[in-house]
Amino acid sequence: xxxxxxxxxxxxxxxxxxxxxxxxxxxxxxxxxxxxxxxxxxxxxxxxxxxxxxxxxxxxxxxxxxxxxxxxxxxxxxxxxxxxxxxxxxxxxxxxxxxxxxxxxxxxxxxxxxxxxxxxxxxxxxxxxxxxxxxxxxxxxxxxxxxxxxxxxxxxxxxxxxxxxxxxxxxxxxxxxxxxxxxxxxxxxxxxxxxxxxxxxxxxxxxxxxxxxxxxxxxxxxxxxxxxxxxxxxxxxxxxxxxxxxxxxxxxxxxxxxxxxxxxxxxxxxxxxxxxxxxxxxxxxxxxxxxxxxxxxxxxxxxxxxxxxxxxxxxxxxxxxxxxxxxxxxxxxxxxxxxxxxxxxxxxxxxxxxxxxxxxxxxxxxxxxxxxxxxxxxxxxxxxxxxxxxxxxxxxxxxxxxxxxxxxxxxxxxxxxxxxxxxxxxxxxxxxxxxxxxxxxxxxxxxx
Numbered sequence: 001x002x003x004x005x006x007x008x009x010x011x012x013x014x015x016x017x018x019x020x021x022x023x024x025x026x027x028x029x030x031x032x033x034x035x036x037x038x039x040x041x042x043x044x045x046x047x048x049x050x051x052x053x054x055x056x057x058x059x060x061x062x063x064x065x066x067x068x069x070x071x072x073x074x075x076x077x078x079x080x081x082x083x084x085x086x087x088x089x090x091x092x093x094x095x096x097x098x099x100x101x102x103x104x105x106x107x108x109x110x111x112x113x114x115x116x117x118x119x120x121x122x123x124x125x126x127x128x129x130x131x132x133x134x135x136x137x138x139x140x141x142x143x144x145x146x147x148x149x150x151x152x153x154x155x156x157x158x159x160x161x162x163x164x165x166x167x168x169x170x171x172x173x174x175x176x177x178x179x180x181x182x183x184x185x186x187x188x189x190x191x192x193x194x195x196x197x198x199x200x201x202x203x204x205x206x207x208x209x210x211x212x213x214x215x216x217x218x219x220x221x222x223x224x225x226x227x228x229x230x231x232x233x234x235x236x237x238x239x240x241x242x243x244x245x246x247x248x249x250x251x252x253x254x255x256x257x258x259x260x261x262x263x264x265x266x267x268x269x270x271x272x273x274x275x276x277x278x279x280x281x282x283x284x285x286x287x288x289x290x291x292x293x294x295x296x297x298x299x300x301x302x303x304x305x306x307x308x309x310x311x312x313x314x315x316x317x318x319x320x321x322x323x324x325x326x327x328x329x330x331x332x333x334x335x336x337x338x339x340x341x342x343x344x345x346x347x348x349x350x351x352x353x354x355x356x357x358x359x360x361x362x363x364x365x366x367x368x369x370x371x372x373x374x375x376x377x378x379x380x381x382x383x384x385x386x387x388x389x390x391x392x393x394x395x396x397x398x399x400x401x402x403x404x405x406x407x408x409x410x411x412x413x414x415x416x417x418x419x420x421x422x423x424x425x426x427x428x429x430x431x432x433x434x435x436x437x438x439x440x441x442x443x444x445x446x447x448x
Contacts, residue, residue, distance in 0.1 A: 039179050040249045041167035042228055042238040049234040050164055050216055052191035053155030055089055055103065057081065058129045058199070062183040063093055079169030079178045081187060087159035091128060092169070093180065101130035101139040105152035110137035112147035125183075127203045132156060133193035143200040164216075166228075166238060167249060183252070189216035200349050207231070223251055260286050260312075260338050263319075267334055267351040274326045274353055276334055281319055286312030290337035291324050293369065294350070304335070305370035314341070361412065365391075365433040365440035368419070372445040375422040379404065381433050381440075385411035389435040393419060393444075396428040409435065421446050 044050070059081055078093040090102040102111050110132065129140040136150040160172045166187065169178035186206075190213045209217050209231030217231045218238065226248065228238035240248040261281040268275045276291065291308040313320050326334075336348040366380040383389060389409035393402040401424060405417045419431070429444045 039168070040240075040242050040247055041165055041179065042249060043241045044164040044166070044216075044228075044230075044236050044238040046161045046163055047234065047236050050083065050189060050236055051088075051156070051158045052189070052215060054133050054192050055156060056129060056131045056188070056190040056192065056194040056199070057089055057091065057101070058127070058186075058188040058190075058203070059091065059184060060125055060186045061091070061128050062125045063099075063180075064182040078180055079165060079167070080180050080182075080184065081164070081166055082168065082170040083158075083162060083164040084170055087157045088162070088170070089130070089132070089156060090170070091130060092178070093182075099128070099139070099141070101128075101137060101147075103130070103132035103137045104157050106154040106157050107152045110149040110152055112137050112139035112149045129194070129199045129203075131193035138193075140196065140199055143196060143203060145196065164236070164238075166218075185220045187216070187218045188214065191215050197350065209233075220251075260284065260340075262336075262338070262348065265336065265348055265351055267353050269353050274334070276324045276326070276351070278322050278336065279319060280313075280322075282317050283313050283320065284315050285341040286314060287339045287341045288312040289322065290339065291326075292335050292337060293326065294333045294335070306337075312338075363435055363438055363440070365431065365442055367442055368431060368444045372447040373421070374446060374448050375424075376418055376420045377444065378416055378418055379431050379442075380414055380416045381409070382414055383409045383411050383435050387411070387436055389415075389433065391417060391431060391433050394430045394432060395424075396430075401429070404431075419444075 061080060063080075080091040080093055082088075082090040082092065084090040084102055084104060087104045088102075089104065090100075092100045092102070094100055100111055102109050104110075112130070127140075127142050129143075131138045131140070134155055135153040136148055138145060139147045162170050162172055164170065166184060167180045188202075188207065192213050206219055207214065207217055210233070214232055215234060216236055218228050219231060220228065222229060226240040228240065230236040230238070242248045260283050263279050263281050265278040266276070268277070278289075280286075288309055288311040290306050291310065292304045293307050294304045307326060308324055310322050310324055333350045333352045335350050337345055338348070339345045361384050362382060363384060364382045368377045368379045370377060379391065381389070381391065386408060388407065389405065390403065391405035392400055393404060395401050402419065404419050405415075409415050421429075424446060426446050426448045429446060431442045431444055433440045
Protein backbone atom coordinates (compact mmCIF):
# COMPACT_ATOMS: atom_id res chain seq x y z
CA UNK A 1 0.00 0.00 0.00
CA UNK A 2 1.01 3.59 -0.44
CA UNK A 3 -0.20 6.40 1.80
CA UNK A 4 -3.25 8.17 3.16
CA UNK A 5 -4.52 11.59 2.27
CA UNK A 6 -5.43 14.14 4.93
CA UNK A 7 -9.17 14.20 5.64
CA UNK A 8 -11.80 15.74 7.90
CA UNK A 9 -11.39 16.92 11.48
CA UNK A 10 -12.94 13.94 13.25
CA UNK A 11 -10.64 11.53 11.47
CA UNK A 12 -7.00 10.70 12.05
CA UNK A 13 -5.41 9.39 8.86
CA UNK A 14 -1.88 8.00 8.57
CA UNK A 15 0.54 6.10 6.34
CA UNK A 16 0.31 2.41 5.48
CA UNK A 17 2.97 -0.17 6.29
CA UNK A 18 4.04 -1.79 3.04
CA UNK A 19 6.66 -4.09 1.60
CA UNK A 20 9.58 -2.51 -0.24
CA UNK A 21 8.08 0.91 -0.97
CA UNK A 22 10.34 3.87 -0.38
CA UNK A 23 8.68 7.30 -0.02
CA UNK A 24 6.94 8.04 -3.30
CA UNK A 25 6.58 11.79 -2.75
CA UNK A 26 10.12 12.36 -4.01
CA UNK A 27 12.16 11.31 -7.04
CA UNK A 28 12.90 7.82 -5.72
CA UNK A 29 16.66 8.24 -6.02
CA UNK A 30 19.13 6.16 -4.05
CA UNK A 31 22.84 5.64 -3.52
CA UNK A 32 24.36 2.39 -4.69
CA UNK A 33 27.42 1.45 -2.59
CA UNK A 34 29.81 -1.14 -4.03
CA UNK A 35 31.69 -2.04 -0.84
CA UNK A 36 35.29 -3.19 -0.65
CA UNK A 37 37.54 -2.68 -2.60
CA UNK A 38 35.64 0.29 -4.10
CA UNK A 39 35.37 1.88 -0.63
CA UNK A 40 32.73 4.38 -1.64
CA UNK A 41 30.88 6.22 1.12
CA UNK A 42 29.36 9.53 2.18
CA UNK A 43 31.16 11.62 4.79
CA UNK A 44 28.98 13.93 6.89
CA UNK A 45 31.48 15.98 8.96
CA UNK A 46 31.25 16.05 12.74
CA UNK A 47 28.56 18.25 14.23
CA UNK A 48 27.23 18.37 17.79
CA UNK A 49 23.74 18.73 16.30
CA UNK A 50 23.99 15.06 15.28
CA UNK A 51 24.79 13.86 18.81
CA UNK A 52 21.42 13.50 20.57
CA UNK A 53 21.13 11.80 23.96
CA UNK A 54 18.02 9.94 22.78
CA UNK A 55 17.40 9.07 19.17
CA UNK A 56 15.42 7.60 16.32
CA UNK A 57 17.48 6.60 13.30
CA UNK A 58 15.47 5.73 10.18
CA UNK A 59 16.44 4.67 6.65
CA UNK A 60 15.35 2.61 3.68
CA UNK A 61 18.01 -0.07 3.12
CA UNK A 62 18.58 -2.72 0.46
CA UNK A 63 21.45 -5.11 1.33
CA UNK A 64 22.82 -6.89 -1.76
CA UNK A 65 25.11 -9.35 0.02
CA UNK A 66 27.88 -9.62 2.57
CA UNK A 67 31.06 -8.72 0.72
CA UNK A 68 34.25 -10.74 1.32
CA UNK A 69 37.42 -8.69 1.15
CA UNK A 70 39.80 -9.51 -1.65
CA UNK A 71 42.92 -11.30 -0.38
CA UNK A 72 41.86 -11.25 3.25
CA UNK A 73 39.32 -12.36 5.82
CA UNK A 74 35.72 -11.27 5.69
CA UNK A 75 35.15 -8.06 7.62
CA UNK A 76 33.39 -8.61 10.93
CA UNK A 77 31.00 -5.71 10.50
CA UNK A 78 29.62 -3.88 7.52
CA UNK A 79 28.68 -0.34 8.53
CA UNK A 80 25.53 1.00 6.88
CA UNK A 81 24.94 4.25 8.79
CA UNK A 82 27.57 4.80 11.43
CA UNK A 83 28.59 7.37 14.02
CA UNK A 84 30.35 5.13 16.47
CA UNK A 85 33.76 4.24 17.81
CA UNK A 86 33.23 3.16 21.42
CA UNK A 87 30.28 5.54 21.41
CA UNK A 88 27.47 6.90 19.26
CA UNK A 89 24.96 4.93 17.17
CA UNK A 90 24.93 2.69 14.11
CA UNK A 91 23.11 0.36 11.74
CA UNK A 92 25.37 -2.48 10.66
CA UNK A 93 25.30 -5.74 8.72
CA UNK A 94 27.46 -8.44 10.32
CA UNK A 95 29.39 -11.37 8.86
CA UNK A 96 27.07 -13.68 10.83
CA UNK A 97 24.09 -12.51 8.81
CA UNK A 98 22.70 -10.19 11.49
CA UNK A 99 21.25 -6.73 11.20
CA UNK A 100 22.39 -4.78 14.27
CA UNK A 101 21.44 -1.42 15.72
CA UNK A 102 23.75 0.12 18.30
CA UNK A 103 23.18 2.89 20.84
CA UNK A 104 26.11 3.45 23.20
CA UNK A 105 25.10 4.32 26.74
CA UNK A 106 27.79 5.41 29.27
CA UNK A 107 28.48 1.84 30.40
CA UNK A 108 28.17 -0.05 27.12
CA UNK A 109 26.18 -0.78 23.98
CA UNK A 110 22.50 -1.59 23.86
CA UNK A 111 22.37 -3.60 20.66
CA UNK A 112 19.09 -5.10 19.46
CA UNK A 113 19.84 -7.63 16.72
CA UNK A 114 17.74 -9.29 14.04
CA UNK A 115 19.37 -12.58 13.14
CA UNK A 116 20.27 -14.53 10.03
CA UNK A 117 16.81 -14.60 8.48
CA UNK A 118 16.89 -10.80 8.20
CA UNK A 119 14.74 -9.77 5.22
CA UNK A 120 17.41 -7.36 4.02
CA UNK A 121 19.22 -10.33 2.48
CA UNK A 122 16.51 -10.76 -0.12
CA UNK A 123 17.85 -7.81 -2.13
CA UNK A 124 14.63 -5.90 -1.49
CA UNK A 125 13.92 -2.56 0.10
CA UNK A 126 13.03 -2.53 3.78
CA UNK A 127 12.52 0.27 6.24
CA UNK A 128 14.74 0.20 9.34
CA UNK A 129 14.20 2.28 12.47
CA UNK A 130 16.34 2.18 15.60
CA UNK A 131 15.23 4.04 18.73
CA UNK A 132 16.78 4.69 22.13
CA UNK A 133 14.97 6.47 24.97
CA UNK A 134 17.76 6.47 27.52
CA UNK A 135 17.05 2.99 28.82
CA UNK A 136 15.88 0.70 25.98
CA UNK A 137 17.04 0.35 22.39
CA UNK A 138 14.54 -1.00 19.86
CA UNK A 139 14.94 -2.19 16.27
CA UNK A 140 11.95 -1.98 13.91
CA UNK A 141 11.89 -3.46 10.39
CA UNK A 142 9.03 -2.34 8.13
CA UNK A 143 7.26 -0.92 11.18
CA UNK A 144 7.41 -4.20 13.14
CA UNK A 145 9.35 -4.40 16.40
CA UNK A 146 11.99 -7.10 15.85
CA UNK A 147 14.35 -6.77 18.82
CA UNK A 148 14.98 -4.83 22.03
CA UNK A 149 17.93 -4.47 24.40
CA UNK A 150 18.12 -2.68 27.74
CA UNK A 151 21.38 -3.79 29.34
CA UNK A 152 22.51 -0.21 29.93
CA UNK A 153 20.91 3.15 30.54
CA UNK A 154 21.77 6.83 30.30
CA UNK A 155 22.06 9.19 27.34
CA UNK A 156 24.09 8.19 24.28
CA UNK A 157 27.84 8.73 24.80
CA UNK A 158 30.04 10.22 22.05
CA UNK A 159 33.74 9.67 22.76
CA UNK A 160 35.18 11.10 19.53
CA UNK A 161 34.36 14.01 17.27
CA UNK A 162 33.91 11.68 14.34
CA UNK A 163 31.93 11.98 11.14
CA UNK A 164 28.60 10.37 10.38
CA UNK A 165 29.36 7.80 7.69
CA UNK A 166 26.87 6.47 5.16
CA UNK A 167 28.02 3.24 3.53
CA UNK A 168 30.76 2.27 5.95
CA UNK A 169 31.94 1.96 9.54
CA UNK A 170 32.87 5.22 11.30
CA UNK A 171 36.23 5.42 13.07
CA UNK A 172 37.67 7.97 15.46
CA UNK A 173 37.74 10.49 12.63
CA UNK A 174 36.01 9.50 9.40
CA UNK A 175 35.87 6.08 7.70
CA UNK A 176 37.29 3.10 9.58
CA UNK A 177 36.47 -0.13 7.75
CA UNK A 178 33.63 -2.44 6.82
CA UNK A 179 32.13 -0.88 3.70
CA UNK A 180 28.49 -1.46 2.83
CA UNK A 181 27.43 -3.37 -0.28
CA UNK A 182 23.90 -2.32 -1.25
CA UNK A 183 21.54 0.61 -1.62
CA UNK A 184 20.42 3.33 0.74
CA UNK A 185 17.95 6.22 0.70
CA UNK A 186 15.78 8.54 2.80
CA UNK A 187 17.74 8.85 6.05
CA UNK A 188 16.24 10.58 9.09
CA UNK A 189 17.59 11.30 12.57
CA UNK A 190 15.34 12.53 15.39
CA UNK A 191 16.37 13.66 18.87
CA UNK A 192 13.82 11.47 20.63
CA UNK A 193 12.60 7.87 20.56
CA UNK A 194 9.59 7.74 18.26
CA UNK A 195 6.83 5.20 18.88
CA UNK A 196 5.70 2.64 16.35
CA UNK A 197 2.65 4.66 15.28
CA UNK A 198 4.86 7.65 14.43
CA UNK A 199 7.29 5.45 12.52
CA UNK A 200 4.52 3.82 10.50
CA UNK A 201 2.81 7.13 9.83
CA UNK A 202 5.92 8.68 8.27
CA UNK A 203 7.90 5.89 6.67
CA UNK A 204 6.27 6.23 3.23
CA UNK A 205 6.11 10.03 3.21
CA UNK A 206 8.71 12.65 2.42
CA UNK A 207 9.30 15.34 5.04
CA UNK A 208 9.59 19.12 4.86
CA UNK A 209 12.71 19.17 7.04
CA UNK A 210 11.27 21.41 9.77
CA UNK A 211 9.37 18.76 11.73
CA UNK A 212 9.70 18.96 15.52
CA UNK A 213 12.61 16.88 16.79
CA UNK A 214 14.05 16.22 13.31
CA UNK A 215 17.79 16.98 13.42
CA UNK A 216 18.96 15.40 10.15
CA UNK A 217 17.13 14.53 6.93
CA UNK A 218 18.70 13.40 3.68
CA UNK A 219 16.10 12.58 1.01
CA UNK A 220 18.54 12.10 -1.92
CA UNK A 221 16.65 14.59 -4.08
CA UNK A 222 19.74 15.93 -5.88
CA UNK A 223 20.20 13.02 -8.27
CA UNK A 224 23.71 14.07 -9.30
CA UNK A 225 26.85 15.80 -8.04
CA UNK A 226 29.05 15.13 -5.01
CA UNK A 227 26.95 16.67 -2.22
CA UNK A 228 24.08 15.03 -0.32
CA UNK A 229 22.03 17.83 1.21
CA UNK A 230 20.54 17.86 4.72
CA UNK A 231 17.09 19.45 4.48
CA UNK A 232 16.95 20.48 8.15
CA UNK A 233 18.15 23.87 9.36
CA UNK A 234 21.31 22.17 10.69
CA UNK A 235 22.57 21.75 7.09
CA UNK A 236 24.79 18.77 7.83
CA UNK A 237 25.51 18.06 4.18
CA UNK A 238 27.39 14.93 3.15
CA UNK A 239 30.31 14.66 0.73
CA UNK A 240 30.47 11.71 -1.67
CA UNK A 241 33.87 10.08 -1.17
CA UNK A 242 35.95 7.28 -2.67
CA UNK A 243 38.58 6.06 -0.24
CA UNK A 244 42.05 5.05 -1.54
CA UNK A 245 41.20 5.98 -5.10
CA UNK A 246 37.87 4.17 -5.04
CA UNK A 247 34.86 5.31 -7.01
CA UNK A 248 32.11 7.52 -5.58
CA UNK A 249 28.71 6.21 -4.53
CA UNK A 250 26.45 5.96 -7.57
CA UNK A 251 23.22 7.91 -7.92
CA UNK A 252 20.52 5.55 -9.16
CA UNK A 253 16.76 5.70 -9.80
CA UNK A 254 14.52 2.96 -8.50
CA UNK A 255 11.14 1.77 -9.70
CA UNK A 256 8.45 1.88 -7.04
CA UNK A 257 5.84 -0.88 -7.31
CA UNK A 258 2.60 -0.59 -5.45
CA UNK A 259 0.71 -3.90 -4.97
CA UNK A 260 -2.28 -2.00 -3.59
CA UNK A 261 -2.22 1.78 -3.77
CA UNK A 262 -4.45 2.98 -0.95
CA UNK A 263 -5.07 6.70 -1.31
CA UNK A 264 -7.54 7.36 1.53
CA UNK A 265 -8.95 5.75 4.67
CA UNK A 266 -11.55 7.56 6.81
CA UNK A 267 -13.84 6.89 9.75
CA UNK A 268 -17.09 8.82 10.12
CA UNK A 269 -19.01 8.65 13.39
CA UNK A 270 -22.79 8.65 13.75
CA UNK A 271 -25.19 8.24 16.65
CA UNK A 272 -25.20 4.45 16.50
CA UNK A 273 -22.50 3.45 14.03
CA UNK A 274 -19.07 4.15 12.60
CA UNK A 275 -18.71 4.12 8.81
CA UNK A 276 -15.29 3.30 7.37
CA UNK A 277 -14.48 4.30 3.80
CA UNK A 278 -11.32 3.75 1.81
CA UNK A 279 -10.21 4.14 -1.79
CA UNK A 280 -7.52 2.54 -3.93
CA UNK A 281 -5.96 3.97 -7.08
CA UNK A 282 -4.85 0.55 -8.38
CA UNK A 283 -4.61 -3.05 -7.17
CA UNK A 284 -2.48 -6.10 -7.95
CA UNK A 285 -3.61 -9.53 -6.68
CA UNK A 286 -5.71 -7.98 -3.95
CA UNK A 287 -7.75 -10.66 -2.15
CA UNK A 288 -9.40 -8.19 0.19
CA UNK A 289 -9.38 -6.39 3.52
CA UNK A 290 -9.96 -7.61 7.05
CA UNK A 291 -11.47 -4.83 9.14
CA UNK A 292 -10.13 -4.74 12.69
CA UNK A 293 -11.20 -2.74 15.73
CA UNK A 294 -9.36 -1.89 18.92
CA UNK A 295 -10.36 -1.03 22.45
CA UNK A 296 -7.88 0.71 24.73
CA UNK A 297 -8.22 0.18 28.44
CA UNK A 298 -7.43 2.43 31.37
CA UNK A 299 -4.55 0.11 32.27
CA UNK A 300 -2.85 1.02 29.00
CA UNK A 301 -3.47 -2.28 27.21
CA UNK A 302 -5.32 -2.76 23.96
CA UNK A 303 -7.01 -5.55 22.03
CA UNK A 304 -7.57 -5.87 18.28
CA UNK A 305 -10.27 -8.07 16.80
CA UNK A 306 -11.46 -8.79 13.26
CA UNK A 307 -15.01 -7.50 12.83
CA UNK A 308 -15.50 -8.04 9.10
CA UNK A 309 -14.05 -8.71 5.65
CA UNK A 310 -14.43 -6.75 2.40
CA UNK A 311 -13.49 -8.49 -0.84
CA UNK A 312 -10.91 -6.83 -3.09
CA UNK A 313 -10.94 -6.39 -6.86
CA UNK A 314 -7.94 -8.57 -7.73
CA UNK A 315 -5.83 -6.70 -10.27
CA UNK A 316 -7.07 -3.44 -11.71
CA UNK A 317 -5.78 -0.03 -12.75
CA UNK A 318 -9.16 1.58 -12.11
CA UNK A 319 -9.89 3.42 -8.84
CA UNK A 320 -12.00 1.43 -6.37
CA UNK A 321 -14.12 2.55 -3.41
CA UNK A 322 -14.88 0.47 -0.32
CA UNK A 323 -16.95 0.90 2.83
CA UNK A 324 -17.81 -0.93 6.03
CA UNK A 325 -20.33 -0.05 8.77
CA UNK A 326 -19.68 -0.96 12.38
CA UNK A 327 -22.98 -0.94 14.26
CA UNK A 328 -21.33 -1.75 17.59
CA UNK A 329 -19.50 1.43 18.53
CA UNK A 330 -17.66 0.08 21.60
CA UNK A 331 -14.27 0.72 20.03
CA UNK A 332 -11.63 3.43 19.93
CA UNK A 333 -9.83 2.83 16.65
CA UNK A 334 -9.83 0.89 13.38
CA UNK A 335 -7.30 -0.49 10.91
CA UNK A 336 -7.29 -2.52 7.69
CA UNK A 337 -5.41 -5.73 7.02
CA UNK A 338 -4.88 -5.85 3.27
CA UNK A 339 -4.39 -9.46 2.10
CA UNK A 340 -2.81 -10.51 -1.20
CA UNK A 341 -3.98 -13.59 -3.06
CA UNK A 342 -0.71 -15.33 -2.14
CA UNK A 343 -1.46 -14.86 1.55
CA UNK A 344 0.90 -11.96 2.21
CA UNK A 345 -0.62 -9.10 4.15
CA UNK A 346 0.09 -5.62 5.48
CA UNK A 347 -1.67 -3.44 8.03
CA UNK A 348 -2.76 0.09 7.49
CA UNK A 349 -2.18 2.54 10.25
CA UNK A 350 -4.90 3.36 12.70
CA UNK A 351 -7.84 5.73 12.29
CA UNK A 352 -9.22 6.86 15.62
CA UNK A 353 -12.76 7.94 16.38
CA UNK A 354 -13.77 10.63 18.82
CA UNK A 355 -16.11 9.71 21.67
CA UNK A 356 -17.44 13.25 21.47
CA UNK A 357 -19.00 12.41 18.11
CA UNK A 358 -21.53 10.01 19.68
CA UNK A 359 -24.85 11.49 20.76
CA UNK A 360 -26.93 8.45 21.76
CA UNK A 361 -30.48 9.07 22.93
CA UNK A 362 -31.57 5.52 23.83
CA UNK A 363 -31.10 2.97 26.60
CA UNK A 364 -28.80 0.34 25.07
CA UNK A 365 -26.34 -2.31 26.18
CA UNK A 366 -23.85 -3.13 23.41
CA UNK A 367 -22.22 -6.47 22.82
CA UNK A 368 -18.93 -6.65 24.68
CA UNK A 369 -15.79 -6.21 22.61
CA UNK A 370 -13.84 -8.32 21.96
CA UNK A 371 -16.05 -11.39 22.20
CA UNK A 372 -14.91 -14.11 22.79
CA UNK A 373 -12.35 -12.56 25.14
CA UNK A 374 -9.41 -13.44 27.41
CA UNK A 375 -9.11 -12.11 30.03
CA UNK A 376 -10.41 -8.55 29.56
CA UNK A 377 -13.21 -7.09 27.50
CA UNK A 378 -14.90 -3.71 27.09
CA UNK A 379 -18.63 -3.24 27.71
CA UNK A 380 -20.38 -0.17 26.34
CA UNK A 381 -23.81 1.21 27.22
CA UNK A 382 -25.86 4.34 26.75
CA UNK A 383 -28.71 6.02 28.62
CA UNK A 384 -30.90 8.85 27.30
CA UNK A 385 -30.41 11.10 30.35
CA UNK A 386 -28.01 10.92 33.26
CA UNK A 387 -29.15 8.65 36.06
CA UNK A 388 -28.21 5.78 38.32
CA UNK A 389 -27.29 2.53 36.58
CA UNK A 390 -25.75 -0.80 37.49
CA UNK A 391 -23.89 -3.22 35.26
CA UNK A 392 -23.37 -6.70 36.69
CA UNK A 393 -21.85 -9.94 35.42
CA UNK A 394 -23.51 -13.35 35.94
CA UNK A 395 -22.26 -16.85 35.21
CA UNK A 396 -24.13 -19.50 33.21
CA UNK A 397 -26.22 -20.66 36.20
CA UNK A 398 -27.31 -17.15 37.12
CA UNK A 399 -24.90 -16.42 39.96
CA UNK A 400 -23.66 -12.84 40.21
CA UNK A 401 -19.87 -12.80 39.92
CA UNK A 402 -19.02 -9.11 39.56
CA UNK A 403 -20.36 -5.57 39.57
CA UNK A 404 -18.45 -3.53 37.01
CA UNK A 405 -20.51 -0.32 37.25
CA UNK A 406 -22.69 1.08 40.02
CA UNK A 407 -23.24 4.79 39.94
CA UNK A 408 -24.28 7.81 37.89
CA UNK A 409 -24.29 6.99 34.16
CA UNK A 410 -23.96 10.00 31.89
CA UNK A 411 -26.68 10.57 29.33
CA UNK A 412 -25.98 11.23 25.66
CA UNK A 413 -22.55 9.59 25.61
CA UNK A 414 -21.11 6.13 25.13
CA UNK A 415 -20.27 4.85 28.64
CA UNK A 416 -17.50 2.21 28.65
CA UNK A 417 -16.26 -0.08 31.41
CA UNK A 418 -13.78 -2.94 31.48
CA UNK A 419 -14.48 -6.42 32.80
CA UNK A 420 -11.40 -8.38 33.88
CA UNK A 421 -12.04 -12.12 34.08
CA UNK A 422 -8.55 -13.16 35.16
CA UNK A 423 -9.97 -14.94 38.19
CA UNK A 424 -12.81 -16.71 36.39
CA UNK A 425 -12.93 -19.94 34.41
CA UNK A 426 -13.79 -20.29 30.74
CA UNK A 427 -17.45 -20.38 29.86
CA UNK A 428 -20.61 -18.43 29.16
CA UNK A 429 -21.33 -15.22 31.08
CA UNK A 430 -24.01 -12.54 30.95
CA UNK A 431 -23.77 -8.77 31.34
CA UNK A 432 -26.95 -7.15 32.74
CA UNK A 433 -27.59 -3.42 32.68
CA UNK A 434 -30.28 -1.88 34.92
CA UNK A 435 -31.43 1.74 34.55
CA UNK A 436 -34.67 3.52 35.51
CA UNK A 437 -36.56 0.24 36.00
CA UNK A 438 -35.38 -1.18 32.66
CA UNK A 439 -33.04 -4.11 32.05
CA UNK A 440 -30.96 -5.36 29.13
CA UNK A 441 -28.89 -8.56 28.89
CA UNK A 442 -26.03 -9.72 26.65
CA UNK A 443 -24.15 -13.02 26.37
CA UNK A 444 -20.37 -13.09 26.66
CA UNK A 445 -17.87 -15.93 26.09
CA UNK A 446 -14.64 -16.26 28.04
CA UNK A 447 -12.06 -18.57 26.41
CA UNK A 448 -8.77 -19.23 28.17
